[in-house]
Amino acid sequence: MNIEALAIPEVLLITPRVFGDARGFFLESWNRRSFAAAGLDLDFVQDNHSRSQRGVLRGLHYQIRQPQGKLVRVVAGEVFDVAVDLRRSSPHFGRWVGARLSADNAQMLWVPPGFAHGFLVLSEQADFLYKTTDYYLPEAERCLRWDDPSVGVQWPLAPGSQPTLAAKDAAGSLLAQLECFP
Template sequence: MNIIETGIPDLVILEPKVFGDERGFFMESWNASRFKDAGLDLDFVQDNHSRSAKGVLRGLHFQNPNPQGKLVRVTSGRVWDVAVDIRRSSPHFGKWAGVELSAENKRMFWVPPGFAHGFVTLEDNTDFQYKCTTYYDPGSEHSLLWNDPELGIEWPVDGLELRLSEKDKVGKPLHAIEAFE
């Protein structure tokens, strides 16, 4: 597994070893021992799977309290995936990193607790899967405004008809969220 640094500590892109031939491919998407050897000693309690049409923007979500770490990947289609450091004590507070995840590139993105997370789908029928370190808690869920000018996230949305949930349309700007200390 190849680990690519993002410039924000603990937030990494993972490229698994993929073995393929004319029949298809095989890869390990999770192996606790291998991830631990790579410095990611993780304990997952929940797996989630969403399917979205092109132009669906989900996020930027986080839980506080009960923060979740998420190992995310795409198994069909393509997304632009973003994580924002919302730990006030971090020198990277308010900084973001983004990566294209696709069925073709098979990359994964580790989003640790203390980050807001979201993505926009770039193709129809995009399947997005993620493992979580903490159970979903609707009472702890919050939305950071996806297009907050203070963040300056470079979303590749030109020409896309964006579709957002009501909660994502009314996300709070960075200065108004319940950030982590």
């Protein structure tokens, strides 16, 4: 596998080796030994799967207690995936990185604890899978507003269009109002 640090070096774009032939393909999406050898000694406790339609934006979510690291990937369709650094002690606090993840490119993103995470569906539909390093804790969940101008995520939306949001995402808070990490 190939691991590339993005502009925020703790967020990693992971490209697995894909073995394909006329029958289809095979790839290892998770191998504890291989990831540990690459410096990612992770203990996942939960797997999640969401399906969303074109234009759906999920996020930007995080848990202030029991923060979750997430290994995310797309198995059908394409999304624009975003991580925002919410660690006040980080030189990258309030900055974001993004990557297009798709079934075709088979890439994954490692989003460490201390980051808000979200994605916008670019294809007609997308199936999004992710592993987490801690359990979901609803009372600790927080949401950074998807269009916070101080963060300035450049979502690939058609001019004049708005994403489809869940009520909790539409009610997200601005970075200046958020409870963040030390």
